[in-house]
Each structure stands twice: as C-alpha cells, then as structure tokens.
Amino acid sequence: MKVAVFRKAHFNAAHRLHNPAWSDDRNQETFGKCNLPHYHGHNYDLIVQVIGDIDPETGYVMDMKVLKDLIKEQVEDRFDHKNLNLDTDEFKTLNPTAENIAVVIWNLLRPHLPKHLELKIRLYETERNFVEYPVG
Amino acid sequence: MKVAVFRKAHFNAAHRLHNPAWSDDRNQETFGKCNLPHYHGHNYDLIVQVIGDIDPETGYVMDMKVLKDLIKEQVEDRFDHKNLNLDTDEFKTLNPTAENIAVVIWNLLRPHLPKHLELKIRLYETERNFVEYPVG
Amino acid sequence: MKVAVFRKAHFNAAHRLHNPAWSDDRNQETFGKCNLPHYHGHNYDLIVQVIGDIDPETGYVMDMKVLKDLIKEQVEDRFDHKNLNLDTDEFKTLNPTAENIAVVIWNLLRPHLPKHLELKIRLYETERNFVEYPVG
C-alpha cells in the first residue's frame, strides 16, 4: 500500500485579482477588495504531498531534504517577496487566485519528480481559505 | 483535473448526548460525561470543501464570498450560541454527535450549491476529536 | 532571576451570561447572543503560569506532573462537561464571563501552591477572545 509524505513550506507575496478582458465595474463586482489596484498580500502556506512506495533500504518514500530543496528552488525562490502579477512570468496573464497558484506550483514541481511518484498541492491563502489540487 | 476549495468557519454551541429510547443507566454508560443533564459545549470549527473545475474567466472554483455567506446563513446563524438539543429543529430527535452534526450540515448546504460541485464537510468538536463526511 | 513555567489544560463547558438584577431587555442588549436562555458552550483552553526560582537539584521551578494533577483536580474535574451556571457553586451567582472564570480558577489553585511561587492564569474562551489574570 502507498504512503504519502508531506512537506510544508511558505512564501509571502503580493497579488491582485483582475481579468483584463472585463470592465473595471465587472472586475470590482466579481473580485471585491481583492481587485484593489495597488495589490495586497498574503503569507502563503504550501503543503506538497508526494505519494509512493517505501524504499526498503532507506525507509523513505522520498528524501525530504531533496523535496525541501526542490520546493525552495522551484517555488520559494520564484515567488517569495514578489508581486505575483508584476514580477513572475506565470501570472503575467493568468489571474493569481489560490486555485491557479496551486495548479502552477504543481506544474513547476511535476517535471522534477520521478514518474512513479504522485504529486498533490495544498495551498493556504489564509487560515480560512485554502485549496487542493488535484483531487481524487 | 478537479480542484478543491476550502472555507473555514465556526460556531459555539451547547449540546448533550442522549438516546431517549434508552434507560438513564445505558445513556450514562454509553455517553459518559457527554450525557450530563445540563449540557456542556464546544467551539465547533467547520471546514467546508467544494470540488469542481476552475472557471477560466475568474480563476475560481467558486466565489469564496458566496460560500462564506452561505455558511453564515445556513450554519452559523442557525447553530451559533444555541443549545443544539433545545433550540434547533435538526437535533430535536437526532443525537448531536459530531458525526450527525456533519451530516446535517452537509444536508443544509447541498441544496444551495450548483449540482456540478461536490461537497464535503469536516467538523472539529475539539482539536483532538473531529469528523469528515462523506468519505471517498 | 525568576523563571516562569506554563502548563496548558482544557475543559468543555456550557454557560450563559446573565445579570439577574437586570431586566431581560437590558440583559439581551448587554450580552447579546451570550444571553440566549438555553446556554451555549466553549472549548476553554487554560494556561497556568507559575513563577519561581529553579531548584538546583531538580532543575525544576515546580514538577509539571504535580501542576498537571492539581489543575485536573481543582479545575478540569470541577468544570469539564458541566453547565457553569447550573452545575457549579462558583457561578451560581457570579456571571461566568471569561474574566470571572479566570479569577475563580486563580482562587481555586492559589491555596494549593507554595507561597513563594507566583501564579497567573490565561484563559481562552475562543481562539479570538481570551483573558489573563493578574496583570503586571
């Protein structure tokens, strides 16, 4: 049976929710305070889940130090203390909702993990709002 | 692939575990301190999970403000600062265990969500006792 | 210099805020939802702080097992799974606000601690509302 291992990381970033194809009014109505023009920000808590078999020699599904370094390289160094809308390629045209950020992080990490390991992302925008991808 | 979004809420309520079809002794033996006649109470932490596809226009699975208001209307306004056994229709004859409260909350929220969205409830009675419905 | 040691405990109880010398209207206006007649409840988190010198033989200010047992005897066994207004002598005539509960707990524990040790109580009614006694 499979075991899941989880590693928690975090980054602090500014963002603003906005659809450039919409009028200002529709943006304001849809995104409320999250649409304010000068950005606001969050302490994002990220939990990366990797699922696989236990290696009988190490007792590990995956070396957590390797996963920690991978998250730092691919996620924290890219997004920490940044303005997601202005400073990153990923959200130049993609709205930085928690849902979209989770999918982006999955796409950033997936190529760096062995194919036999499954990957899931949980992202906390605040303690009260969070997302998980993929589901099921 | 599907994304899950989670919204955390809470309410404070009194309750007592009791099966009126049983003798006092059997109730006491089964429910222990939770059967004491004058009620006790909890800070219930509720996590509502909604699963669906990301809307490409908004980047949302569902507007969290809509979900927040729905939880307030259907759950918090109904149960907060209430005695679950005496003050609510839902637990007049149903034992207010964490399991039953979770199912009741699912039934209260389900009709108000679009059919294509899946719904799950996690309810913390204390930090050490919690439940989730449905599973799998 | 003095060292403080802290022990965390908890109890779940029902209560209602009410001043019997007042009219129902004034009670309702002052205490709002906390005045509802059938009680509501909380998971109370209690942090007991004891201040003193380190005993050079043990390295302890006070044996935490002794403190843990004292809190169980004097506080948890008395209040856990009880209705504070109906089931306890302490709140028969005293309004069970977090402030008053903290002072009552201090008075219950103080006689059982050696005189050279200082005592402080922090009580969380919810994660967002808590009190400390005494101050300074």
Place this chain on the structure above:
Amino acid sequence: MKVAVFRKAHFNAAHRLHNPAWSDDRNQETFGKCNLPHYHGHNYDLIVQVIGDIDPETGYVMDMKVLKDLIKEQVEDRFDHKNLNLDTDEFKTLNPTAENIAVVIWNLLRPHLPKHLELKIRLYETERNFVEYPVG
C-alpha cells in the same frame, strides 16, 4: 488586581520596506527581499490587549463586541487588502515595518478607549516574526 482581555483580528496587506533618504544600494543591503520594488504581502494577525478592572455588574473589563467593532473600524477597514505604502496616509512617509505598524495601530485605537483602560498591541507579520508595543 487588574485583568487583561485580548481580541484577535487580522488583515491582509501589501508593503515594501524602503527609506527614501537612502541610496538604492543601502536600501537593498538593509532591507533585502523586503525592499523589492513591486511590493510583497502578509496576512497580519493582530492581538489587541486591554487592561482594567472587572465591572461587577457585567463581569467584563470591556465589551468584546465593542472592541471588535472598534478594531474593524479603525484598523481592518483602513488596512485590509490595501498597499500600506501607497494606499494609507499612515505609511506615506513612515516605513511599514511590523514595529511601526504596531505603534500606528496603538495610536489609532488609543483615543477611542476610556482613559482608565491600558492598551497593548501584538502584531504577527508571519508566524515567525512578531512584535509587541508597548513593553513593560
């Protein structure tokens, strides 16, 4: 003896640390990633402490609903989902460090509290960095 009551609140904001009297190099060297030009952000957790005597009629040091509303009006409505540097009068010329934000919040709340009540502010910029004002 005095009792302290605490109310927790929060707001999400963007900021950037910068001293306009300094060169870019000195700013970068001093503030590091916090000086990045396009802002980053935080989920600020705020704990407001009010110290006073228990009112024997209510059992309250202060009505927590009044304190909650005051924090919403004076702090949350002013700073939540804002860019502290660009959108607020308070940080137009004052560097929005956690220390300065705590002092600003104290100054915003102090005039609205009765004189006989003492006021302290604790502000969490992240779970690992936080400040308290005043001390002692």
Place this chain on the structure above:
Amino acid sequence: MKVAVFRKAHFNAAHRLHNPAWSDDRNQETFGKCNLPHYHGHNYDLIVQVIGDIDPETGYVMDMKVLKDLIKEQVEDRFDHKNLNLDTDEFKTLNPTAENIAVVIWNLLRPHLPKHLELKIRLYETERNFVEYPVG
C-alpha cells in the same frame, strides 16, 4: 455514505536513522543529521482515522473513548518517552522513519478494530514533515 472520525494523540520519543547494512559514510550521506550516533527526538503528533457507517442508536461511527484508550494502550504506552531504536521491538531492525512508524502503528491498531471499519494513520514528525498511510 461513510463518515470518518479522527482522534489526535501524541508521544515524545528519541530515534536515529541508520541502515546497518551500509557503511558509515553512506549512512551519513543519506540520512545527514538524522544519522548522528547519540539520537535526537521528536514530539510525534498522531492522528488516527476510522471510517465506517454511523450507528443509528449512538450517532457514533465508533466510541472515541474506546479509540482513545486503544491508542494509549497500543501506541502511547509503547513509544512515549522511549528510544525507538533501543527500547522497542518494532524498530530493532526497522529504520524508524516517519513512513515506517506510520505503517507500524497501523499494524498495531488494525487487529483491535472491527473488520468493517477502515483505518488510516497520519503521523507528524515535525509541523513541516508528516506522512499518511494508507493512501487512496
């Protein structure tokens, strides 16, 4: 539909990661600080999940007091304040990684639960490193 009930427990233990079939160099390279010879330790937080149908008479999937006592007997009394490598039969030859500890705990609890109930283990080695078994 099934309901999951969760019970949180904890134990404090020392351990060291080491594969006796390997050279000291390979152990050091693979396990890093976790291989240091004199052991280090953790506060392990354990969440036991039991899945089943709600009993209509009790409103319980399973009596949490029974589960609490079972965890105490089978897990806490066995591992709390122990050196996992030296003091336990389970890890005499099995490397006490979080993954292996979770599987061992599952194997210890499984025989004591009714067959119609499903069992899952989540184990926190630290707040940032945790595992779950089985998955899916």
Place this chain on the structure above:
Amino acid sequence: MKVAVFRKAHFNAAHRLHNPAWSDDRNQETFGKCNLPHYHGHNYDLIVQVIGDIDPETGYVMDMKVLKDLIKEQVEDRFDHKNLNLDTDEFKTLNPTAENIAVVIWNLLRPHLPKHLELKIRLYETERNFVEYPVG
C-alpha cells in the same frame, strides 16, 4: 516607549532528566518517564524576544535577519539533532530541563546582542509544557 520583537526558531533533540548525585530510585521517583535510560526527545520551539527602541532610520528594533542568523549559529547549530546530555558541553553536568535549557540559551545569546537591548527566552518542550526566562 519600548517595542519587543520576537523571532521563532526550533530544534529537535534527545534528552534525559537525571541527577547523578541521587540514587536510581530517587531519580525514577522524581523524573518518572523523563528519567528512562535511553533518552527520549522533543521538537523544541524557541521564541527569542528582544526589547528596545525603534531605530528611526530603519523602523527596526533589530534586523530580524541578524537575529535569525544569531539564533541559528548559537542555538540551532549547537542543539539541533543532538543528544543534549551526551553531545553538548552545556548539559554534561546540568540537567536539561526546559527551565535550564532556557537559561542556557539566554546565556548563549546575551553576549552577542548590543547592551541596550533586553533579551527574553520562551521555550516550548511540548505544546502543553513551556517556560520563559527571565520574568518581570
């Protein structure tokens, strides 16, 4: 008025409570499970508090990056993943109770901080047992 800044850190270590001047029976009776011969361990959470005036040029009481690095150098690198009794000079003859560890950490950090800044240590051995030094 003074401002306090806090920085949270952590380390995982093994320890055993034991007074070599005492008989085995007295050690066992005093320290209970904490006296077991092969050590157990904890995830120690450390909160370092520094009190001083805000520097008007930076808005800082102290640069948190400097404090973070100092804690890493003086505390984490020394104690993390170590056996406090066997691997450290500080606890060769001093009983590694939470109280004594807090005083040792204060003594390790104090010489590296400017004299005008006040220093306090809070150390969590578990979520339920913690200490603070100095007090008042």
